[in-house]
Amino acid sequence: MLELDAVTAGYDQRAPVLRDITLSVAPGESVGLLGPSGCGKSTLARVAALLHRPDGGRVVIDGERAGGWRHRAPRAQRTAFGVVFQQPRLSADPRLRLADLVAEPLRANGRSGEVTDTVRELTERVGLGPELLGRRPHEVSDGQLQRACLARALVLRPRWLVCDEMTAMLDASTTAALVAVVEEYRRESGAGLLAVGHDRVLLERWCDRTVHWSELAA
Amino acid sequence: MAELTWKSTGDRRRSTRAWRVRGSAVTVAVIVLAVLLVPPLVQLDEQAVDLAAKLRQPSLAHPFGTDDVGRDLLLRCVYGLRVSLLVGVVAAVVATVIGTAVGAAAAASGGWFDRVVMRVVDLFSSVPHLLLGIFIVAMFSPGVWPVVVSVGLTHWLSTARIVRSEVLSLRSRPYVDAAISGGASRLRVAVRHLLPGVLPQAGLAAVLMVPHAIWHESALSFLGLGLPTHQASLGTLVQSSRGPLLAGDWWPTLFPGLCMVIATLAIAGLAGAWRERLNPRRRSELML
Structure with a gap:
C-alpha cells in the first residue's frame, strides 16, 4: 500500500x-x-x-x-520506486550512452555484474535496438530516449x-x-x-x- | 527565372572566426615552443651584460635591441614570457581548483553553509583584488611563488560563483532526481553527474584566467612587489624600461609590451572559441 x-x-x-x-x-x-x-x-x-x-x-x-x-x-x-518523467531530454544525463543510462541504477547499487544481461533483456523489451545503445541522448529521438528512461525505471524491479x-x-x-x-x-x-x-x-x-x-x- | 543563390552573411563571420582561432592556436603554439625550447637549445645567458652594446636599437644582431646594460632583449623577452606563463598557468590552476571546490561545496550543501560561504566570497570581492594581491605579496620576500600564491588566492572568487550557479542548475535537473531514485549516493551523484557537468565551465574559467594572471604578475612586478628586478618577466622588463623610455629609447618598452598583448590575445582567442562551443547561443564578450 x-x-x-x-x-x-x-x-x-x-x-x-x-x-x-x-x-x-x-x-x-x-x-x-x-x-x-x-x-x-x-x-x-x-x-x-x-x-x-x-x-x-x-x-x-x-x-x-x-x-x-x-x-x-x-x-x-x-x-x-521507478520514476519516469515528462521530458526525456531533461531526465537523461547528456554524457551517458543509452546503455549506461539504463545500467546506471544497477551500478549505483553495486550490482555491476548483472549489467550485460539485464540491459539486453530490458532494452529489447522497451524496443530499443542494439545499434541505439551506443548513442548519446542528443543522437536519438524523444521517443527512443523515453524508452530508455522507462527501461532505467524498471531496471531495479x-x-x-x-x-x-x-x-x-x-x-x-x-x-x-x-x-x-x-x-x-x-x-x-x-x-x-x-x-x-x-x-x-x-x-x-x-x-x-x-x-x-x-x-x-x- | 534567375537562379536563386542563398548566401548567408554568417558565412563570412564564421570564416573570420575560424581564422582567428587558427591564428590564436598557431601563436600559442609558437610561444609555448619558444619558451620551452629556446632556453635549453641556444644555451645563451640572458643575464650576460655587455656594457659596450647598451641600448642598441633593434638590428639583425639584436632583433629587439638591447637594454640599458646591454642584455639582448629578444632573449630577455623569451625568458620573461617563460616566467610570466609559468606564473599565469600555475596561478590560474590554483585559483580554479580553489574556486571549483568552494563553489561546488557551497552549492552541494546548500542552507546556511552556502549562505555563509557566498557572503565570504562577496566580502572578498568587495576589496579590489590588486590591493589584496599586494597585501599578500608584501608578506613574503620577492620571488615567483609569492606572486603565484597572491594571484591564486585572489582570483578564485568568480570561479566559485560560476561553479556554484552551474551546480545549482544541474542539481535541479530531473536526471539527478532519477539518479537519486535509482539509489545513487550523494558522492555518486556529485562525481558521476554534477562534476562532469561543471568541468568544461571550470576549465574555461582557468584558461581565461591565464592572461589575467599574467597581467597581474606584470602589475605586481611593475610596482616592484613581484619578482626581483634581475629576473626577467614581462612585468620586470617593462618596469626597468621606464628610464630609457623617458630618454626616448622606445624598444625596451615596446617589445615586452607587445609580447604581453599578443600572448593575451592568443590565449583569449582560443578560450573564446572554446566558450562558443560550450554555449553557442551566448556570443561572448570576452572573445577579444
Missing part, C-alpha cells in the same frame, strides 16, 4: 502548491491522477517517489513511514511505478508501446502504478481507477 496522508507541499512554505492531499494506491493497483496544468500533480508525484520533501503530512510505503526525502530516504525505500506525464511528449504509437511495457511489467511483478497526466481518455483506458485533482483538493 502506498499512502499519501494529508500531504502539504510546495516550493515556498508560505504558499504551498498543494494542501492536505490524501491518496492511496493498493498493491498491484493502477491509479490515474488527472488534473489541469500547474495544479500540483507533478509535485505530488515527486513527493510520492520521495524526491520532494513535503511541508506537512506523511507518506507510508508498504506500512513503513517514509523517514526522509531525496538522499535522506533509506536506499531501500528510494529504490522501491521497483514495487511502485510513478509515471509523471510519461507520454506527453510522444506520438500515439510510442505511447501505446510504452503503456504496454508498463502493463506487462505490472502483470508479472504485481507492482502498483501512479500515473499522472491530463489525458483523460488515455488514463481511463490505462488505469484501474482515475481520480480527478478536484476530488482530492476538497
Whole structure:
C-alpha cells in the first residue's frame, strides 16, 4: 500500500502548491491522477517517489513511514520506486550512452555484474535496438530516449511505478508501446502504478481507477 | 527565372572566426615552443651584460635591441614570457581548483553553509583584488611563488560563483532526481553527474584566467612587489624600461609590451572559441 496522508507541499512554505492531499494506491493497483496544468500533480508525484520533501503530512510505503526525502530516504525505500518523467531530454544525463543510462541504477547499487544481461533483456523489451545503445541522448529521438528512461525505471524491479506525464511528449504509437511495457511489467511483478497526466481518455483506458485533482483538493 | 543563390552573411563571420582561432592556436603554439625550447637549445645567458652594446636599437644582431646594460632583449623577452606563463598557468590552476571546490561545496550543501560561504566570497570581492594581491605579496620576500600564491588566492572568487550557479542548475535537473531514485549516493551523484557537468565551465574559467594572471604578475612586478628586478618577466622588463623610455629609447618598452598583448590575445582567442562551443547561443564578450 502506498499512502499519501494529508500531504502539504510546495516550493515556498508560505504558499504551498498543494494542501492536505490524501491518496492511496493498493498493491498491484493502477491509479490515474488527472488534473489541469500547474495544479500540483507533478509535485505530488515527486513527493510520492520521495524526491520532494513535503511541508506537512506523511507518506507510508508498504506500512513503513517514509523517514526522509531525496538522499535522506533509506536506499531501500528510494529504490522501491521507478520514476519516469515528462521530458526525456531533461531526465537523461547528456554524457551517458543509452546503455549506461539504463545500467546506471544497477551500478549505483553495486550490482555491476548483472549489467550485460539485464540491459539486453530490458532494452529489447522497451524496443530499443542494439545499434541505439551506443548513442548519446542528443543522437536519438524523444521517443527512443523515453524508452530508455522507462527501461532505467524498471531496471531495479521497483514495487511502485510513478509515471509523471510519461507520454506527453510522444506520438500515439510510442505511447501505446510504452503503456504496454508498463502493463506487462505490472502483470508479472504485481507492482502498483501512479500515473499522472491530463489525458483523460488515455488514463481511463490505462488505469484501474482515475481520480480527478478536484476530488482530492476538497 | 534567375537562379536563386542563398548566401548567408554568417558565412563570412564564421570564416573570420575560424581564422582567428587558427591564428590564436598557431601563436600559442609558437610561444609555448619558444619558451620551452629556446632556453635549453641556444644555451645563451640572458643575464650576460655587455656594457659596450647598451641600448642598441633593434638590428639583425639584436632583433629587439638591447637594454640599458646591454642584455639582448629578444632573449630577455623569451625568458620573461617563460616566467610570466609559468606564473599565469600555475596561478590560474590554483585559483580554479580553489574556486571549483568552494563553489561546488557551497552549492552541494546548500542552507546556511552556502549562505555563509557566498557572503565570504562577496566580502572578498568587495576589496579590489590588486590591493589584496599586494597585501599578500608584501608578506613574503620577492620571488615567483609569492606572486603565484597572491594571484591564486585572489582570483578564485568568480570561479566559485560560476561553479556554484552551474551546480545549482544541474542539481535541479530531473536526471539527478532519477539518479537519486535509482539509489545513487550523494558522492555518486556529485562525481558521476554534477562534476562532469561543471568541468568544461571550470576549465574555461582557468584558461581565461591565464592572461589575467599574467597581467597581474606584470602589475605586481611593475610596482616592484613581484619578482626581483634581475629576473626577467614581462612585468620586470617593462618596469626597468621606464628610464630609457623617458630618454626616448622606445624598444625596451615596446617589445615586452607587445609580447604581453599578443600572448593575451592568443590565449583569449582560443578560450573564446572554446566558450562558443560550450554555449553557442551566448556570443561572448570576452572573445577579444
